Amino acid sequence: MKIMNRKTATPNLSAYNRELIAALAIVTLQAVAAIFFLIDSVDEIILQISDGMDFAVIAECVIAIALLAGVVLGARHTRKLMAEARRRESALAVARGALAEMLDLRFAEWQLSAGECDVALFAIKGCSVAEIAQLRNTAAGTVRSQLSQIYAKAGVTSQSMLISIFIEELI
Secondary structure (H helix, E strand, C coil): CCCCHHHHHHHHHHHHHHHHHHHHHHHHHHHHHHHHHHHHHHHHHHHHHHCCCCHHHHHHHHHEEEEEEEHHHHHHHHHHHHHHHHHHHHHHHHHHHHHHHHHHHHHHHHHCCCCHHHHHHHHHHCCCCCHHHHCCCCCCCHHHHHHHHHHHCCCCCCHHHHHHHHHHCCC
8 A cells, every 4th residue: 555645755846947947037137237237347448548547447347247256156056056955855755755665564564454554644744633533534532443553563552652663764
């Protein structure tokens, strides 16, 4: 019995694409502005070469170059951040898949029924007896009985011990 939908283990590519497009748009706008100011500064320097250099024009040119350098560094940093986000999302997808496989194996090993698998999964997620009963549309007594059977099959005595089995295996 498969516990988790494998589609949840894949990264949300549309959200990633929106973030990437937004970052690229900002960097592009900054680059266009930096190039505009740099061209304007160089143009003013060329016009003032015969009249003598003005400190304000030189300062504008230096500031424009610094702005352009900031854009380049910002673009490189953004690229690194996006690559790191992709790596983390990929690692998270692997962990999700590993947890799902571990749950499947343990539940099969303990020979849990389909109903017990559902209750065990909700218990591992931290749901209370009342929450599980509401989610499964059953009586709280039924959930308590199923939890007792699950604990006996797993060799534990509480919900926290059940959760700790999986945390320990993941660590």
